[in-house]
Amino acid sequence: MQQDSLVEYGSRRAIITITAILCALLEIVDTTIVNVALNNMKGSMGATLSEIGWVITAYAIGNVIIVPMTSWLSQQFGRRNYFAASILLFTICSFLCGNAHTMWELVLFRFLQGVGGGALLVTSQTIITESWPAEKRGMSQAIYGLGVIIGPTLGPPLGGYIVEHFSWPLIFYINIPIGIIALMLTLQYVRSPKYSEKKTAKEIDWWGIAFLAMAVGSLQYVLERGQEDDWFSSSPIVMLTITAVLGFYFFIWRELTFKNPIVELRVLKNGNLRIGTILSFIMGFGLYGSTFIVPLYLQTSLGWNAQQAGMIMVPAALLTAFTMPIMGALLQKGAKPQYLAAMGMFLFFVFCLWGHQIISPMTSGDDFFWMMLMRGLAMGMLFIPVSTMSLSTLKGQEIGQGAAFTGMMRQLGGSFGIAIITTFMTVSNAKYRDDLVSNYRLDNPMFQQQYSGTVANLMRNGMPPNLAQSAAYQMLNGKAMGQASVLTYMDVFLYIGIMFLICVPFILMIKTGKEKVDMSEAMH
Incomplete structure (x- = not known):
């Protein structure tokens, strides 16, 4: 077979695998590394929460647009050349992002960085798979899968450390030396398959x-x-x-x-893939949504710094890394992927319900530690079973088309998820605040008691009566805003959890094929 001609051995295979994983991690970490830096960016750019959200979503849009085109671009220019050009684009745009002076400059360069990054994600998977012999491709899949799931979780702690000890542009500059090393290794070691046909401009x-x-x-x-x-x-x-x-x-x-469609929609006639596509979207929603809201809550409501907020994600990433190879081994031994995926979805619901229950202005780091471990376990149980289940009744080239589709939907789920969560939080915050402030009437005995007590306290500390009354009202108004924020975060956790719970019965209804999926076919 053609792909066996690209199998490598010894140190050469190790270098190619490390290069590809490095590029995949660069791309995925960059999706979430900015999450903990949003507050700092917002201040230095003079942007609103909604505007700064574009720093994340522009990158995701670039990813989503380029992923379906990657296969054709690899054929047209040669995989090694295309991979090297993508690394170069990603690295240059990393420098331009760190050097951006206005909000929309940053958004533009993030979009272009996403265009380079999307190619890194898909092509690195192909390179790893084809450099390993057929009998070891399950291991190559587990290696790649670890990067895909752990990457989004590693972003916040790394970003937090950088923001706390240096400044936010460094989260982009750190990509430059890694990108240069990856580019040199790619040009030296990665080989391109000989493609039998190239599409002409008219066929694109x-x-x-x-x-x-x-x-x-x-x-x-x-x-x-x-x-x-x-x-x-x-x-x-x-x-x-x-x-x-x-x-x-x-x-x-x-x-x-x-x-010659850029996305083969006909493959969606397959029932398992249709359900798998929806599950991939929801998985992306939960994966990227949770790495967005948890650091944001810890920083804005609990006053944690960027590094503390990021470090809370590390134990979850380690548990995911531990869980994924176990899932791969269970599937190899014949475990039903739908049962593992259903359990993963249910555990993610438990994580969300846990978040809904514990969130308050007094929540401690210990409470979040155990909750985030639950998230790490859930994510570790989802990626490989959902991929296997989605592709289990496809054959040949359909497997590659199906894999590209689920990958694209996972990215879309993350991109749209963050946008939907941001909008929901804005609406919900305003609603809860209005409801709470509507009770701030002097004919309301509870408000009268709180207000009078606060005024008396301020006057005891030497504040004149007129200033004490104004300050008391401002303090109670601030308290209402804090309560509205907590109630909003509670709702976000609850609704994401319900979305995952609804998936469980649908997953259990899926029938998987008796043959094992050759995941190496999913790379083309």
Whole structure:
């Protein structure tokens, strides 16, 4: 077989594997490393929470747009050349992100960094798989899977340490030496397969690419800015909603009728893959959503610094690393992937319910420690079983098309998830605050008691009566905002948890094929 010609041995295989994992980790860590730096960026850029969210989502959009195109680009330019060019783009954009002077400069460079990064993620998986012999491909999959799941969790602690001891641009500059080393190793050691056919410019699905970019970009903007722009009373929001709907409609039509579609939608006729696609989206929502809200809550509500907020994620990452090879071994021994995935989904629900229960202004780090361990266990149980289950009844080339689809949906789940969570938090915060402040009336005995007590305390400390009354009201208003924030975070955890719980019965209904999936086929 063609791919066996790329099998490497000894130190050469080790170097290629390390290079590919390094590139995959670079890409994935960069998805979440900015999470704990958002407060610092917001201050130095003079941006709102909604605007700064674009630093994360622009990167994710770049990822999502490039992933379906990666296979064609590899064939057109040669895998090694394309991989090296992606590393170079990623590294240059890392420097430009750290050097950005305005908010929208940073967003643009993050988008371009995401375009380079998406290729690193997909191509590194192919390179690792093809450099290992067929009988050891299960091990190569476990190695790659560790990077995919642990990467998002490693981002916050690394980002936290950098922000606390240095400054936020360094979270981007740190990529530069690693990128240069990876580029040199790629040019020296990585080989390209000989492709039997190259598509000409006329055979490229340019319209499919344009419709996908138009639909995803417009929908992302609507989700991000809708609340701030008062939804459909804003002309840009209305126009972009229409653009998103038409973009998706024409994208689906194009992919179902074009000879060489950029995304093979016909493969979704397979029932397992349809469910697996939805599960991948939800998994991305939970994976990236939880690495967004936990550090944000710890910093904004509990006053933790960036490093403390990031370090809480480390034990979960270690538990995920420990759990994933066990899942791989269980599947090799014939364990049903749907049972393992259902258990993972249920444990993630337990993690969310735990978060819902313990969140308060007095929550301690110890409480979060055990809760985050539950998240690490759940994520470790999800990735390989969901991938295996999704592809279990596909054959040949369909496996590669299905794997590309689930990977794209996982990225979309993360991208849209953060946008939806940010919007929901803005709406919910305002609602809870209004409800609480509406009780601040002098004819309300409870408010009167709190207000009078606060005024008396301030006057005892030497404050004049008129200033004490004003300060007391401000203090109670601040307290209401704190309570509204806690209630909002409680809701976010609860609703994400319910979403995972709903998946459990659907997973158990999936029938998997009797043959084991050759995961190496999923790389093409």
